[in-house]
Amino acid sequence: MTKSVSRAGRPRSFDQQVALGDALDVFWRKGYEATSLDDLTEATQLSRSSFYAAFGSKRELLLHAYRRYADAFHADMKALAEEHDDANAALRAVVKAMVDARPDNRGCFCVNAIVELAPCDPELAELGRAHIQRMCALLEELITRRGTRRPLARSLAATLMTLTMGSAVFRKASVAEDTLKSVQKQALGLLDLG
Amino acid sequence: MTKSVSRAGRPRSFDQQVALGDALDVFWRKGYEATSLDDLTEATQLSRSSFYAAFGSKRELLLHAYRRYADAFHADMKALAEEHDDANAALRAVVKAMVDARPDNRGCFCVNAIVELAPCDPELAELGRAHIQRMCALLEELITRRGTRRPLARSLAATLMTLTMGSAVFRKASVAEDTLKSVQKQALGLLDLG
DNA sequence: TCCATTGTGGACCATTTAGTCCAGAATGTG
DNA sequence: CACATTCTGGACTAAATGGTCCACAATGGA
Numbered sequence: 081m082t083k084s085v086s087r088a089g090r091p092r093s094f095d096q097q098v099a100l101g102d103a104l105d106v107f108w109r110k111g112y113e114a115t116s117l118d119d120l121t122e123a124t125q126l127s128r129s130s131f132y133a134a135f136g137s138k139r140e141l142l143l144h145a146y147r148r149y150a151d152a153f154h155a156d157m158k159a160l161a162e163e164h165d166d167a168n169a170a171l172r173a174v175v176k177a178m179v180d181a182r183p184d185n186r187g188c189f190c191v192n193a194i195v196e197l198a199p200c201d202p203e204l205a206e207l208g209r210a211h212i213q214r215m216c217a218l219l220e221e222l223i224t225r226r227g228t229r230r231p232l233a234r235s236l237a238a239t240l241m242t243l244t245m246g247s248a249v250f251r252k253a254s255v256a257e258d259t260l261k262s263v264q265k266q267a268l269g270l271l272d273l274g
Numbered sequence: 275m276t277k278s279v280s281r282a283g284r285p286r287s288f289d290q291q292v293a294l295g296d297a298l299d300v301f302w303r304k305g306y307e308a309t310s311l312d313d314l315t316e317a318t319q320l321s322r323s324s325f326y327a328a329f330g331s332k333r334e335l336l337l338h339a340y341r342r343y344a345d346a347f348h349a350d351m352k353a354l355a356e357e358h359d360d361a362n363a364a365l366r367a368v369v370k371a372m373v374d375a376r377p378d379n380r381g382c383f384c385v386n387a388i389v390e391l392a393p394c395d396p397e398l399a400e401l402g403r404a405h406i407q408r409m410c411a412l413l414e415e416l417i418t419r420r421g422t423r424r425p426l427a428r429s430l431a432a433t434l435m436t437l438t439m440g441s442a443v444f445r446k447a448s449v450a451e452d453t454l455k456s457v458q459k460q461a462l463g464l465l466d467l468g
Numbered sequence: 469t470c471c472a473t474t475g476t477g478g479a480c481c482a483t484t485t486a487g488t489c490c491a492g493a494a495t496g497t498g
Numbered sequence: 499c500a501c502a503t504t505c506t507g508g509a510c511t512a513a514a515t516g517g518t519c520c521a522c523a524a525t526g527g528a
Binding site for chain 1: 514515516517518519520523524525526
């Protein structure tokens with residue numbers, strides 16, 4: 081993360097955020113270990129030196145990408161919820177979005193990273209836990225807002241989050257779309273929104 | 275897979291099934307890419323040549339390990355169900371066992387393999403799908419046996435399987451055990467077995 | 469127009485990777 | 499005992515890995 085507080089020098093010829101996005105994309109599709117530096121420099125169109133100057137190392141880049149994805153996901157769901165005045169409508173929209181299909185079968189980037197790396201990378205495991213907790217908290221708040229009491233709301237939120245992550249695995253295995261749909265329906269049923 | 279239909283020669287000095295189990299263990303803990311051949315030969319106590327003679331390649335070994343794990347898991351759950359005469363009791367036991375904790379946080383081997391490899395390895399993706407379907411079918415049968423009708427039973431089975439896989443991800447992120455417990459409770463609640 | 473400063477391309481490096489190969493050891497059979 | 503057959507250890511290889519380095523290009527300020 082080079083910060084330019086300086087007074088001269090050649091300006092950077094690429095957008096670091098765009099490059100981060102491109103890199104995220106590769107990690108998302110191929111996973112961490114299976115992504116080589118050649119893959120990354122090709123995807124970002126960066127030379128090796130620019131790459132290392134900008135991101136430090138492959139692992140640091142992955143952590144950046146993770147944070148970026150998790151933040152965006154959380155923000156998106158929060159924004160989606162805020163589009164609805166009715167708490168139940170908000171909840172329905174969020175649950176649908178979370179379980180819903182992506183065009184391809186790349187699943188959820190967080191799930192991918194957690195499953196591949198958490199056991200051997202405590203820092204990423206911590207990020208994973210934080211993401212899960214944050215999403216659970218968001219769900220819990222929506223659930224309480226429509227009147228469900230705390231202990232049950234917490235339990236329901238955790239269950240919905242579990243369903244979301246399980247769906248991501250289903251999707252990676254290319255399980256039939258109807259199956260995902262019926263899981264989604266059950267999830268809404270849990271909230272009496274069937 | 276060396277089959278000895280021959281008439282002489284030095285007998286094999288190791289048990290292939292034991293070696294397969296040891297290898298499975300490493301893959302389970304570290305994932306596929308992160309497991310090196312040195313890891314495997316150390317874990318199995320095999321020399322490189324014996325290793326290749328016995329298993330062909332790293333990838334073939336993984337596929338063997340996958341089949342072995344999936345078969346054992348399915349067989350275990352089936353056996354567990356058969357210990358109970360009452361369909362509801364069987365269902366409760368199976369769901370508990372599926373969502374339940376392992377001593378460490380290694381999660382479910384199938385989930386690990388699917389998430390890491392399915393997008394780039396169609397053969398493994400197929401094995402993954404087959405495993406999911408088989409487990410869903412087992413659950414569905416138990417659910418119908420206690421009286422629930424087909425379309426709903428199918429949907430519930432898929433949902434329980436999703437919860438199982440999601441739980442495995444939670445576990446890899448070392449989410450608090452209470453959270454898992456409450457998810458388990460919700461799962462049983464879905465079946466009116468709360 | 470210099471010059472300090474920063475970015476860039478590509479050669480380079482040590483290490484690790486999955487996989488091969490062969491000489492020799494161990495065994496059952498005749 | 500001798501032999502055919504199989505197993506085994508470890509040296510070896512070619513390729514790929516993540517990461518470093520440096521000469522040079524590009525830029526803005528004085």
